[in-house]
Amino acid sequence: MRVASRVRQSLPPPGAARTLVMSGFLGSIGTGLFLAGSMLFFTRGVxxxxxxxxVGLSVAAVCGMVASVPLGGLADRIGPRRMMIVLYVWRVVTYGLYVLVDSFVAFLLVVCATTMADRASPAINQAMVGELFAREERLRTMGFLRAVQNVGLSLGALLATFALSWESRAAYDLLALGNAASYVLMACLIRRIRPVHDAGPSGTEAPGAAKRPPAEESGVGRMARPLKEKAFLVLSGCNGVLALHDTVLFVGLPLWVAEHTRAPLSLVSIALIVNTVVTAVSQAWWTRLARTLPRAMRGMVVSGGVLALSALAIGPASHLGAWQAGALLLIGVLLLTIGENLHAASAWEVGFELSPADARTTYLSVFNLGESARDVVGPMLVVSLVIGMGSWGWLGLAVLFVLAGGASRQAALAVARTRGIPRGNKGPVEDQGTEAGELATTS
Structure with missing residues (x-):
């Protein structure tokens, strides 16, 4: 009974937040189910x-980048909650179509259609959370979502092992159909949710946020606005560089362990477990450090520094024995996880608060273009650095993280000035005594 009570206390309160978290948990199980066997599905199954x-995944990533902003603009017109339901149904169809894929052309069409919905969803989901909840609850809910998604991905990957043990096309098809089924459940849950605070169609407006546009502004004009703001585009790019922590974890680290260190290959799995467990346990806590815009700006800088320390810890492992290298690599992974969680919490707040209320989803889509670009060029960049240059490459990556963190803060300050966000912008009431004037001192 005590365990059950603690589990309930660790969950969001009943209502919209808990429904959202449950939806994210179910969806991440489906995602983990498919991702765990996707490469085998494409190579052995198809x-x-x-x-x-x-090649197909790279083309799909580009399609996802191109489509994310128009889909975000559409979400601003019909509402992010409705758009999320559309995207869930979209993926029910596309993942269902995977069972019909039998050629490269069919694969390319289906994976491009799926990736367009996948890449558009994070910004629209964040806008939906902002529409549903007030400021601090919004951050806590995003933290809970990320935490349970890590748990769900692990459970999905575990379930995939049963299907993969069959080594048949039918088993691979079950992975895709299982993922499609998870989106059916998500759509049903999201459809039940209604806004729980009176924040208008775009949620809680940031201080100085733009008001509703004149009626004559076209949808195309609204979508083009963030693309004309150089500081906002720089901020998006810096966010993409900081988001390289995912590429380091899933691409750089396994190659480094296998080809440049004496550490056992099992360390790769251990590293992923450490990352998943720490994120699941602590992600909601990290949102406390980024619950105001000034704090989130500083959080971007600090996350860049922590990620740099991670790179500096991982690089020298190539010169050590097996046990010493393993210990240093785990320290590096722990630092990487801390930097990743702080970056995620800070980026949520910075992206949301600097996106004008009248086109919030469009701006969030542009803000996330940096992460989409990471998916396209990140693997090549990380591999060329850590494999092509060895320990010096990790040093270069550390410098890149530090520069991105510092530049993101400067870009965010520039965007804040264009928004007319007053100096001394305050966050939640309980922070007003400590946060007053911070934006003024940092600018």
Missing amino acids: GLSAVEVS
């Missing part, structure tokens, strides 16, 4: 070559 799969 019969594609590794080159064909990599």
Whole structure:
């Protein structure tokens, strides 16, 4: 009974927040189920070559970048909650179509359609959370979502092992259909949710946020606005560089362990477990450090520094024995996880608060373009650095993280000035005594 009570206390309060978190948990199980066996699905199930799969995924990533902003603009017109339901249904269809894929052309069409919905969803989901909740609850809910998604991904990957043990096309098809089914459940849950605070169609407005546009402004004009703001585009790019922590974890670290260190290959799995567990346990806590715009700006800088320390810890492992290298690599992974969680919490607040209320989802979509670009060029960049340059490459990556963190803060300050956000912008009431004037001192 005590365990059950503690579990309930660790969850968001009943209502919209808990429904959202449950939706995210179910969806992440489906995602983990499919991702764990996707490469085998494409190569052994469909019969594609590794080159064909990599080319298809790269093309799909570009399609996702291109489509994310128009889809975000559409969400501003019909509402983010309705748009999320559309995207869930969209993926029910596309993941269902995977069972019909039998050629490279069919694979390319389906994976591009799926990735467009996948890449548009994070910004629209964040706008939906902002529409549903007041400021601090919004951050806590995003933290809970990220935490349970990590748990769900692990459970989904575990379930995938049963299907993969069959080694048949039917088993691979079950992975895609299981993921499609998870989106059916998500759509049903989100459809039940209604806004719980009176914040208008775009949620809680940031101080100085733009008001509703004149009626004559076209949808195309509204979508073009963030693309004309150089400081906001720089902020998006810096956010993409900081988001390289995912590429380091899933691409750089496994290659580094296998080809440049004496550490056992099992360390790769251990590193992923450490990352998942720490994130699941602590992500909601990290939002406390980014619950105002000034704090979130500083959080971007600090996260860049912590990620740099992670790179500096991982690089020298190539010169050590197995046990010493393993210990240093785990320290690096722990630092990487801390930097990742702080970056995620800070980026949520910075992106949301600097997005004008009348086109919030469009701006959040542009803000997330940096992460979309990371998916396209990140693997090549990380591999060329850590594999091509060895320990010096990790040093270069550390410098890149530090520069991105510092530049993101300067870009955010520039955007804040264009928004007319007053100096001394305050966050929640309980922070007003400590946070008053921080934006003024940092600018």
